[in-house]
Amino acid sequence: MDHSCGLSAPAGCNTDAAANLACPTANRKEIVVAAFNPATGVRGSELLRFDRYPNRDEDPPPLAFALSPDGQWVSTSVGPAGPLRILSLRGDPARVLPVKGLNVRIGAAWTPDGRGLIVTTYRDDAAVLLHVDLQGNAQELFKCDSAGTCFGLPSPDGKHLGIYQNRKTANIWMLENF
16 A cells, blocks of 8 residues: 555545645655645645554544634544644644544534534444534534444535434334244
8 A cells, every 4th residue: 555645646545636645755754735636647746744543543534623714724533532723834834723522533624614523423323423623612413323334414505404314214024833
């Protein structure tokens, strides 16, 4: 598996419509965010470098990672329990958002207005979708049916939230006199 940020998006890297690329460094200790031209496959200049959450499983992408709608900020998390970090691609100071009870495992999504994030936190009984504003205030939006994969993506106008959740269902049948 190629973990350099070469001509195309390597496995384990996040790409998005704003044409940025986030990849782990060769030693897997940092994440590099670089400009990336999806039409030509050419990597541009490095925009940001930050420490990667240390994990035995080397394949997951950065926790709570998402690029803001204006392309100036990325969100990430120091670890599953947070805090969330909002990092500037333009050299502005980072913002730290402590969120009580946070347990992230996957990426996040910015609200279309850029004033908050949709984050999934995992509890023992269920995954919960949260709206977290840029001051770290969290509002529970939706409790998923289980603690399986669940995430939300806001509509472009910010009025709706698409929700994906992984459910397991099973039937038990009892047959008599067969």
